[in-house]
Amino acid sequence: MPSQSTLIAPSILSADLMHLGEALKTAEAAGADWIHCDIMDGNFVPNITFGPIVVQAIASNTAMVVDTHLMIADPDRYIEEFVKAGSNQVTVHQETCPHLHRTVQFIKSLGAKAGVSLNPATPVSTLEEILGDLDLVLIMSVNPGFGGQKFIPASIEKIKKLDAMRRELNPRLVIAVDGGITEENAEAVVHAGADALIAGTAFFRAADPAAAALKIKSASR
Ligand code: DX5
Ligand code: ZN
Numbered sequence: 108m109p110s111q112s113t114l115i116a117p118s119i120l121s122a123d124l125m126h127l128g129e130a131l132k133t134a135e136a137a138g139a140d141w142i143h144c145d146i147m148d149g150n151f152v153p154n155i156t157f158g159p160i161v162v163q164a165i166a167s168n169t170a171m172v173v174d175t176h177l178m179i180a181d182p183d184r185y186i187e188e189f190v191k192a193g194s195n196q197v198t199v200h201q202e203t204c205p206h207l208h209r210t211v212q213f214i215k216s217l218g219a220k221a222g223v224s225l226n227p228a229t230p231v232s233t234l235e236e237i238l239g240d241l242d243l244v245l246i247m248s249v250n251p252g253f254g255g256q257k258f259i260p261a262s263i264e265k266i267k268k269l270d271a272m273r274r275e276l277n278p279r280l281v282i283a284v285d286g287g288i289t290e291e292n293a294e295a296v297v298h299a300g301a302d303a304l305i306a307g308t309a310f311f312r313a314a315d316p317a318a319a320a321l322k323i324k325s326a327s328r
Pocket of ligand 2: 118143144145176285305
């Protein structure tokens, strides 16, 4: 498996955006491994968030891995900008990429790690032929578009399926899970095979984010 201890990636979407610098410090002090940037376009998903200039501000003020989640139609148009802005990892949605192999190779050619995300209704089998080329798969455990939604229980079986697939096809693949992660369900998600947990509400809206991160991080297989 790629990592011994669970990686935690706070989603900046749930932070107080008036105080982005403080939010980064809170995440760093809590031992966060990645900072998750949710990019939404009002087209692929119903919500709109922010673009490369905000990612650049984040990337130039943190040592955390900048993990950019593109929930946008035609991501090929913007990948280079997000890498130039300082994204260390770029994740595109399978549902937005008719030429996924080309898109993945493009991300890698720019020097970033390449991830692919799957909506709840998209089967992991759609990644079989590309799995060997990927650095990370992001399983959506809610329908993308908003923070604060409830974890979809069927995601657990899906993570298990992907875990079995990677053993055969790409043991160094990182499995990340995004949406509705809580201190309560983290253990089950990690047990199913997740290496990295994205946490928006459970981290930034916690009374004590550091304590919440510790609890989520301590979830082990
Ligand atoms: C949902 C986003 C998630 C979201 C997670 O579309 O991709 O990253 O911010 O937020 P919580 O942890 O609140 O579900
Ligand atoms: Zn996300």
